[in-house]
Amino acid sequence: MTENQNILEANSLTMSFGGLTAVANLSFCLRKGELVGLIGPNGAGKTTVFNMLTGVYAPTEGSILLNQGDKKQAISGLPPYKITQKGIARTFQNIRLFNKLSVLDNVRIAFHFSRSYSMFHSFFLTPLFWREEKKITADATELLALLRLEERKNDLAKNLSYGEMRRLEIARALATHPQILLLDEPAAGMNPQETEELSELINLIREKFSLTILLIEHDMSLVMKLCEKIMVLDYGMMIASGTPEEICHSKRVIEAYLGEEV
Amino acid sequence: MGLFVQQIVNGLALGSIYALIALGYTMVYGIIRLINFAHGDIYMIGAFVGYFALTTFNLPFGVSLVLAMLIPAILGMLIERVAYRPLRKSPSIAVLITAIGVSLLIENLAILWFSPDPRPFPQIFPNMPLDFFGIKISIPQIIVFLTSVALMIALNFLVQKTKIGKAMRAVSQDKEAASLMGIDTDRIISLTFAIGSALAGAAGVMVGVIYPRIQPLMGVMPGLKAFVSAVLGGIGSIPGAMLGGLIMGLTESLVTALISSTWRDAIAFGLLIVILLVKPSGILGKSTREKV
């Protein structure tokens, strides 16, 4: 597979809820290894795009194609768990951790399909069960160490700080072995120092797991610094896309953010 | 055809009783998201208050009906204050179990005090069928239907037109915002229990008027079915509860007449499941989508 190949193609995606069109006729491609930012004012339809890509919503119209090696397959309309298994993982804007479970268990859950054994082994605690459980725990601990959460692995997820919760969301998503990672406002609620650390972390995991990343973020400095390409949504439509440089100077983008007067 | 229309008449009388009970379920659920299992037993208490008022104290029907609404109303407020309010922040299943406990307590106290044997409810109205073009409608049926409709109109006025009603609607939308607007939410919740229980109490007397046998466990099945009616109509919706109650009453009397009375309960619950699968928010309920 060449570096420049499209790993994901979205073709004229439309999502309507009753009479409201949240996303209209949206098309874009993600190249393998790219880090793309998705920005836009509140209510522009960014999270709806994520929800379509991950199968939470089936698009009203349009298709999503996932390109793996030489086979191209449509994933639009598949249930979310199948899409995750095909290699698209996400974090949630309004953090959705398994609150009453330990940090370690949160990550171990995400190894569910990649390292599984049949029910038989769990009912009878066969040697395979112990072996696999040991590996899952080791892998989960390694991921937690990478995201600087190792110390807190036995705490309940609900007792983490805000920044830790966001990092645990990322750890959990990585545990599903994704090729494409969708990050929904990972820096929301973080202070400048935490944001700085986060951007290093994103670069680190991108390298380490050779990920393609699509990032929704309101912190412009973070987006401008990290992303190679930026897409701008407004009222469910793509109003601009290009390099950070181009986006900064786009008249339409400035209008969308600051109003027509400027 | 005559049989069919006759069953519709019977169904409307039964349905208006279900509707009265369902209103209490729907109002309480709408305001604190609790399936108040004790509600069916409040209805039973209403029937017994009416019974004692009419027999032991020989009071006129109107006064008995008022008493049979007043005492359950006080009981409803008491239950809310003692058993549900301390659990306002607990998981809903804990409150549900408490409600089941309250229900069992009322039933068993009633068995203790009133004896488990059925009692005949006094016949105040002559059970004389009036003939309307071959359809027989008894005077008790007319009384029950008219009283229920009057109570529902009164409730609708209260909820839609008065300040208290506005406060009730506000609390059921958003408890926190309502209390920020200066509404005493605890008082409104208490009042909701009072109104719901008063309607159930009235339903207790109504059922005594048409089916003149009352006993301490009489509230269990009608309570469940009234709750099903509330879900059917769209839980939290007052017109929904009325509609759901009527549908339940009509279905039951038609099934009883056309199929068999032993299948009646299965059909009632089957109807519920079909509605839940097709439109979980009920006929008049608004559907909500979880935000991801």
Place this chain on the structure above:
Amino acid sequence: MAQQTKKNSTYDGYIALASALLLLILNLILVSGKMPAYYSGILGFMGINIILAVSLNLINGIAGQFSLGHAGFMAIGAYVSALISIYLQWPFIVALLCGGLAAAFIGILIGLPTLRLKGDYLAIATLGLGEIIRVVILNLDITKGARGLTGIPRTTTIFWVEAIAIITVIVTINLMRSTHGRALLSIREDEIAAEAMGINTTYYKVFAFATGAFFAGIAGGLFAHIMGYIAPKNFDFMRSIEILVIVVLGGLGSITGSIVATIVLTVLPEALRGFAQYRMVLYSAMLIMMMLFRPQGLLGTRELKVSDVFKFFSGGGERDD
């Protein structure tokens, strides 16, 4: 089991305790030859209730699917196994298994459409389905309707009950600590996030429902063969409520909690027998009190460990939930 990690050792504590509790009961049974039938009867019901409570806990507490129709599955197991014993005279254990499988099958059939519903709606749908099962049994000829089914061989011994109770507890606990158990827990915590982790939530919800139904069916079979006589009223809505009360009182998700609560709630009404007519009044009053003062149940979601018991007796009580 030499390979187990440090983390796993915490589980062993409560497995040991659970088995110890059950072994204690088993020991009592060894002397039950000389025990009055009254006590052995209570022990039998206790074991059946443990199976019911643990299996409902799998659905309600672990997978977080609020079911109010457990008595319906118990009824299917009871009737299927009883009919097999009466008409086909198959061996007892085969009849029991068929009852359990029939209940599991109905569980899958019911679960597939209804488990799309959530929370209170699911509770009401399962309540309705439980009632439908009862009404169907009431109306069939083969089940003899409201008169009930008589002449069921009374083959259930306390040994059978306790052995199956132990198997149920161990299988459930083993399941809980595995990746499959974690999948169920994740559904309880957040279904949308669980899907996003690659977990087929529909499959696991139906699996929990079917497994719970299977054990409830087995419990029903044991019940039928202990009583010798069953009728639809044995499996009404109140029966489902009784089981739910045990589970909530013990703590949703806590298996040892279910066992402790079963013992308390089976013994309590018996202990109150002396108060005759006040018995049920006291029982319901105590139920309200317990919920008011400890709404998370006796144990919350945690499990009782052997070390807790030692800690308790050495004076250092802890209450962290």
